[in-house]
Ligand SMILES: [Zn+2]
């Protein structure tokens with residue numbers, strides 16, 4: 730690692746219209762370039778990777794590095810794959826999913842592991858079994874967690890510290906207003922620097938929680954993008970079962 734490199738920020742958890750996000754790939758990249766100090770973003774749509782490839786192709790026009798990612802709906806909850814080469818199917822076990830991520834040279838991150846309002850690995854598996862999985866990092870700051878569940882970030886951070894895991898921050902943005910609200914600090918400026926920083930655990934997380942106004946804005950943007958019917962199905966099939 731080159732310790733002379735300066736610290737920069739990456740948002741490693743973003744959704745676009747390729748899944749349930751309210752903004753297109755181009756809108757996300759343009760917003761990140763104009764309105765944030767991010768040097769890299771990971772596009773991590775639910776069970777979909779084409780938007781991330783599109784973002785990677787367009788990235789040179791926006792002066793920002795793109796990491797190809799996917800938020801995979803495993804049988805045990807959401808799991809982030811970063812630096813992927815190809816899509817990983819949903820509904821595999823968490824362990825099998827991590828193996829497939831590593832087989833293609835990617836990194837496996839446990840997103841919002843203790844947020845009970847969405848399907849989360851730590852809620853389904855418990856902290857002990859979560860720790861037994863070969864993750865490369867834990868998302869310890871997720872800016873989109875609703876206020877009743879925000880202690881989940883602290884629980885995740887305590888676990889990451891006790892395990893010596895890389896601590897990741899991400900916005901989990903489903904709307905432009907959230908992009909960059911959660912960040913991972915790393916030395917350097919390129920996606921490859923983010924990879925090295927996670928592998929060497931020289932990262933830290935910070936960010937600002939979404940205000941209630943921004944949460945409302947996200948819901949409106951998601952409904953506009955998905956359509957009211959699809960949004961209602963999303964609530965029934967994704968949001969509501971999470972607490973089960
Ligand atoms: Zn998630």
Ligand SMILES: [Zn+2]
Nearest residue numbers: 742744800901
């Ligand atoms: Zn997400």
